Amino acid sequence: MSNAYAKNWDSQSRAGTPASRPARTVHSQGGTIERLRRRFADLPAPVIVYNKSHSGSRLLAQMLDDQGVFIGGKLNESNDAMAILPLVERLVEDYYPDYHALWDREWPTDLEALFVTAMMEHLAGYDGHSPWGWKLCETTYIVPIIAAVFPEARFIHLLRDGLDVAFSDHVPPQARFWRKVYFNNGDIQGWRGLSMTNRAYVRRPHVYNALHWMNSVEVGRTYGAMLQERYLEVRYEDLCQDFIPTSHRILAFMGQVADEAALMRRSASVRKGAIGKHHRHRRQRRQVVRLIEPTLLSLGYLEAPSQPTLLWRLRERWYSVLREAGKGWSRLRGRRHG
Template sequence: MSKAYAKNWGSENRAGAVAPARLRPVGAGGGTIDRLRRRFADLPPPVVIYNKSHSGSRLLAQMLADQGVFIGGKLNESNDAMAILPLIERLVEDYYPNYQTLWDQEWPTDLEALFVTALMEHLTGYDGRSPWGWKLCETTYIIPIIAAVFPQARFIHLLRDGQDVAFSDHVPPQARFWRKVYFNNGDIQGWRGLSLTNRAYVRRPHIYNALHWMNAVEVGRSYGAMLHGRCLEVRYEDLCQDFIPVSRRILGFLSLAPVEAALTARSATVRRGAIGKHHQRRRQRREVLRLIEPTLLSLGYLEAPSRPSPLWQVRERWYSILRQAGKMWGRMRRP
């Protein structure tokens, strides 16, 4: 990181990394969001990738890194921005889905400090000039805050067929954070007779994964629509099958000129074998469809609604006859 940049944001250590700066008063008025916006105003606007976990965002992050986008100084093997995670956990656990108390007023001091610390740790090794951003699935749930602090930020919402995602295991909704991620409510104790424990998840992971996918996609699309031209929706399937053209479209959205050699090299590593893997799980796939079919239809992942089976039609007809008979019997017994 440049010395001029470090002077504004923190102090350089011997390795050249930047330590988080202490919070300094920036002037009265505007609340914490306005203060954070001014604090980070010298940075280029970030690129933020969000999605449901196991939607293929590692490939997207790798492509952007190949193109010179700094995606973080503290990453895990999936290129997730781990420095940002504590901030997301705090905002989701304490505020999501209602951020009203954070608008135009002061935040708790430790929350403001956490925001700055998370960003500064993420920016370790950054030169202060290059395009930058991050990839972390659960950023989905704090987009209103990120969009307010970085009003010129660009967002990429990566979608993947929920039928495939249902068979990619992740995390059960046992902790409060994950219950909010699944159901937008941290106090929920069960859902349609399902326990929210790890043991229950292990028995029927595809059901929980499908619920997780549905909420993440619907929340992500709702927030993305509010961003208007600042958000680009990309399908994982398109990225895999037409990697170079789709990557060029993404880079154009970010106003970045593609480095063609890097795109060609990365294209050779793309794997397409996981697309459509749900076809191998016919029975569980039917259970998944009962939960998420409307969302799949709205995204175009299904060409037409499923048709009820003959047995289901007979059963519904029989129930209808019984209901009508019950109503007639009730009328006959009235004085």
């Protein structure tokens, strides 16, 4: 943050903000969300980028940075906002998918302090008036909270073909946080014969990655629909293949005039080779399609539904015969005992 902005923030802290008070419940009209909203009201509305990991969001973050958008004072090599991550982890682990306990009421004081600390660390070096925001994939799962604290914020949901994302390895759902990210339930121990261990993930990463993609996309789109005009969907494929027009659409959504020279420089570095890489994994690709086909179809990443194979039709016919035989045997037994 700039010196003036930092001094203003420090004066608020000395006046008795949650970060400087002992751990106790403090009551105020409207609850903690309203208090946080007032605290950050002097900031411009942020732009938030969220997506399934390995969806190409680094390119989008680089474009925003080129355009003068402050994307954070604490970033990793992928331009993820690492200062925001502890907040995301806490909210997801303790509350997601039900944030009912946080609406219009007081939060635990340490959670409020964590929110403030995360924003302070993220805004280190910020001048207080330029466009700002962040990119962090798992922000997907706390969109309702961020949208409530920043009521004018804009949200960009970056989508990528789930067939490609399935072959971009990430992390297994061992920890409670990741189980919620994958399955919306931190206590799940298994799903259709899949365990939540690293060993199981290593054996069939494409299956886990596909399930992760499907849940992330569906949660992100559901929350996005509730944001109405504050929400924009962008496809990674469009960003790569039509970088400048797609960037113009994003910047217009943000209400920002494009720096054309910066767009031209970034455009020269865009690579398209990762699009369609799933075609190199034909057998595993069929497994992935069976898992996530409805979502792929809804997004247009598949042109038409897959057709049942001859083996599948024969198997279903055989199961049907067995079911009918079982019903007949039950009826016969019933007549005998009657």
